[in-house]
Amino acid sequence: MLRLDRISAGYGRAQVLRDLSLEVKPGEILCLLGRNGAGKSTTMRAIMGLVPLVSGTIWLGDERLSDLPAHEVPRAGVGYVPQGRRLFADLTVAQNLEIGLMARQSGPEVRAEVLTRFPRLRERLGQKAQTLSGGEQQMLAMARALCLRPQVLLLDEPTEGLQPSMIAAIRDVIVGLREAGVAVLLVEQRVDAVLDLADRVAFLENGSGGAVMTADDLRANRSLVDRYVGV
């Protein structure tokens, strides 16, 4: 589904990713683990076309995603939930969802389907995004991305700073997406959450790919977590 083929990328002269290769399959949750600054968020930004590639190719099925301008990437079917949510704070919940729907010209039935996953947002449709609680904002960030009807969903620390009940709700949504056949690339700092959710885990070290293994293998080899994440 989504395949990164030896990509290198960075900001100006600072190269962050070096020859990174990854693959996420439909209905799979692949989790990226690594220390701060290892290049996890940059990997997601590179997939979205927000960081220019120096070399390598990103594929979505048979389509060369890396050849598209950034605004065409979501239209191809890649949804993005960035770290810190980055909602359109001054717009209402309904308007944030509308922005998500517009990219692929989706109709109200898509919005209705998304809202069944996040019923709490239905009560907040007229409210400005900046007035929502942290958990509601995270729900909105995910709902906005799901309005794209993505084949691949990039989630950058979706449970950061949330209370446990909210984390459980977000987890259920991610599991539901896997069951619906969506490929999920997840960046998560909490190792227990990774082990709970991920089908496979890929380690990043200094912008390069390290070991890739199943969650079961990682459970059996926790020392790798210490090596790559240092916790």
Place this chain on the structure above:
Amino acid sequence: MELGPYLVLATLEGAVTAAVLALTAVGLSLVFGVMRVVNIAHGEFFMLGAVLAWWIAQSVVEHPAIGFALALVAAPLIVGALAVAADMTILKRLDYDPERTIVATIGLLYIIQQVTLMGYGPDARPVEAPFNTRLALPWFEHGAEGWQMIWPWGLGTTSYKLAVIGAAVALLCAVWALMARTRIGLVMRATQADREMALAFGIPVERVYAGVFGLGAALAALAGVLIVPIQQAHYLMGADPLLLSFIVVIIGGLGSLPGTVLAAVLIGLSDGIISVFFSPTLAKILATLLVGLVLVFRPQGLFGARGA
């Protein structure tokens, strides 16, 4: 004439200034708000609107109203298209960098000004108003026989000046409706809020920027067309609207459209009143002083959000 009628007269003159200023400043505010580009050439788009209005009006030999109506449509379209071309060939290449685009728009200012000088010449030229009926205004005085309605000599305005105020209000309402009630406005507001996230949700940001730059220039050109029957078209006439627009946009809050309109009314009315009672120079001095005070005590402007 006594003070009361004199004040009404000054307020009316100020309202015309405020109306034209609000249109010009909203264009500037829109460009800054969405694109973060400080457009120093904005006054030249105003001037181009006025010059094109003269050119179109004198090309149409029928009734002046026909030429003026044609100018009202064609001048903003031509200037808007020119601005879109400038955006795509200059600003886009600079990646909309805030510092470099200031220098680029200074260059654009001189290019437009000098090309106009070469093609149009140094003369100030009038455009006939499509209608210009003199309207006397009544005043009420309390005398020995109670309240009386009188018609003081000199207290009046023209139908055209009232039409300018009406047209500006209608256009500002249209801009508000565009921003608040349409999908185009939603896309512009999302781009203004977070350019990168707009891209990540399929918004072609560069096309939005080109459209906004064109719209901002078209609004300035419209203001230029509206003012040219009152003030003659001249190749240097863009300087004052640019200065006043910056004053208005800073006082109102950079990127805040309601703030811009309110500040335009404040500055326009005070400019009219102070100019009539004292001098236009004093009006400009006080407006500039007000900007200084706003920058010191409330840098985000009276209606702007902190950090905007």
